[in-house]
Amino acid sequence: MKNYKILVKTNQRSYPVIIGKNISLNISKILKENNIYFQKCLIIYDNKVPIKVLKNLKQKLKNKKIFIYKIKSSEKIKNISTVNKIVDFTLKKKFHRTDLIISVGGGIVSDISGFVSSIFKRGINFVNMPTTLLSQVDASIGGKTGVNSIYGKNLIGSFYQPNLVLSDIEFLKSLPKREITCGYAEILKHALVRNKKKFLFLNKNLKKIFNLDEKIISKTIYESCKIKKDIIEKDPLEKNFRKVLNYGHTFGHAFEANLNYSKKLNHGEAVLLGMFCANNFAYKKNIIKKNDFNIIREHFSKFNLSNKIKKIVKKNDLASVINYMKTDKKNYNNKINLILLDRIGSAKINNTYNATDLISFLRDLLIYK
Numbered sequence: 218m219k220n221y222k223i224l225v226k227t228n229q230r231s232y233p234v235i236i237g238k239n240i241s242l243n244i245s246k247i248l249k250e251n252n253i254y255f256q257k258c259l260i261i262y263d264n265k266v267p268i269k270v271l272k273n274l275k276q277k278l279k280n281k282k283i284f285i286y287k288i289k290s291s292e293k294i295k296n297i298s299t300v301n302k303i304v305d306f307t308l309k310k311k312f313h314r315t316d317l318i319i320s321v322g323g324g325i326v327s328d329i330s331g332f333v334s335s336i337f338k339r340g341i342n343f344v345n346m347p348t349t350l351l352s353q354v355d356a357s358i359g360g361k362t363g364v365n366s367i368y369g370k371n372l373i374g375s376f377y378q379p380n381l382v383l384s385d386i387e388f389l390k391s392l393p394k395r396e397i398t399c400g401y402a403e404i405l406k407h408a409l410v411r412n413k414k415k416f417l418f419l420n421k422n423l424k425k426i427f428n429l430d431e432k433i434i435s436k437t438i439y440e441s442c443k444i445k446k447d448i449i450e451k452d453p454l455e456k457n458f459r460k461v462l463n464y465g466h467t468f469g470h471a472f473e474a475n476l477n478y479s480k481k482l483n484h485g486e487a488v489l490l491g492m493f494c495a496n497n498f499a500y501k502k503n504i505i506k507k508n509d510f511n512i513i514r515e516h517f518s519k520f521n522l523s524n525k526i527k528k529i530v531k532k533n534d535l536a537s538v539i540n541y542m543k544t545d546k547k548n549y550n551n552k553i554n555l556i557l558l559d560r561i562g563s564a565k566i567n568n569t570y571n572a573t574d575l576i577s578f579l580r581d582l583l584i585y586k
């Protein structure tokens with residue numbers, strides 16, 4: 218099967234993203250090809266990733282000194298205290314900045330590992346091996362790292378690009394279907410904000426994507442990463458244009474925070490619901506064309522979102538949801554900033570609204586009975 222390779226170029230660092238079946242088994246060779254030399258290696262490992270992945274990695278890196286730090290992933294442990302524990306562990310084991318941290322896990326493990334890598338002796342080598350669909354198409358590339366605070370999601374962090382991203386599609390086979398939906402949300406987001414042709418590809422191949430058809434899923438991951446690469450290369454520090462990647466996230470993050478990051482609503486599910494809201498809001502404000510609004514609505518109908526959102530956001534939650542939307546990092550002058558589509562493949566960034574506008578929109582959308 219064909220492997221795909223993308224080179225992400227940023228001022229901080231240029232690095233390859235390699236996508237393929239069983240590529241993790243070639244890790245040793247790939248590290249050498251990319252001039253990543255080290256003595257010690259810390260593998261930060263999501264404990265739901267099947268143990269055979271860890272066994273294989275240990276075997277392939279057997280001539281190095283390997284340490285394992287296992288994580289039971291959840292938004293609740295994605296915090297500064299976990300970061301402290303890992304940094305202490307790494308210092309205790311006398312790691313040098315020329316050694317290596319490898320993240321093996323989903324977006325939670327990769328956000329934590331990337332942040333640890335960025336602050337450990339002001340930056341240690343970092344390789345990302347994303348194991349969820351969401352992290353393969355999104356969280357593993359672009360260099361945003363960080364953790365949550367009691368004041369909100371991802372409020373503590375840094376920009377730190379990895380030296381290499383290895384996305385092995387074999388890892389996806391152990392994922393629950395719910396996690397495939399989460400990854401699909403970010404894939405859909407990339408297409409909606411940047412490329413109508415890619416959206417139409419998704420619409421046509423939805424079933425094959427969810428069945429992890431190897432050819433289609435590899436191509437889908439590759440195309441999605443390419444969109445992200447183009448965006449982050451234009452605006453690596455999210456000064457302006459990169460904000461389009463937050464499409465659906467202002468609503469989504471608020472839904473997650475309102476549920477106190479409970480497992481009831483995963484990040485990707487929140488983003489899917491967030492995009493559903495953003496599409497409706499853009500239509501209400503006459504920003505998106507009717508035809509495109511309907512095409513997106515039809516696509517969303519396959520996920521039964523209008524019923525799901527009512528289970529997630531109750532009438533009494535509206536004020537709290539809006540309060541969380543107000544704390545979003547994109548806001549300024551007390552207004553809520555939303556990324557909205559004016560057509561499929563084109564996102565508009567600076568749309569500001571006040572809280573009462575949004576409360577009345579959500580109330581109408583949800584029509585509680």
Ligand SMILES: NC(=O)c1ccc[n+]([C@@H]2O[C@H](COP(=O)([O-])OP(=O)(O)OC[C@H]3O[C@@H](n4cnc5c(N)ncnc54)[C@H](O)[C@@H]3O)[C@@H](O)[C@H]2O)c1
Nearest residue numbers: 265290323324325348349351352355356361388391392484
């Ligand atoms: N840095 C970024 O640019 C960026 C972008 C998008 C999302 N994120 C962050 O990513 C996080 C969400 O990532 P996620 O959706 O990957 O969640 P996650 O890391 O929690 O993983 C989802 C679930 O899958 C399990 N898992 C991971 N790999 C597995 C495998 N191969 N087989 C079976 N189970 C496996 C995990 O233990 C977890 O229960 C959020 O915290 C979000 O803020 C960051």
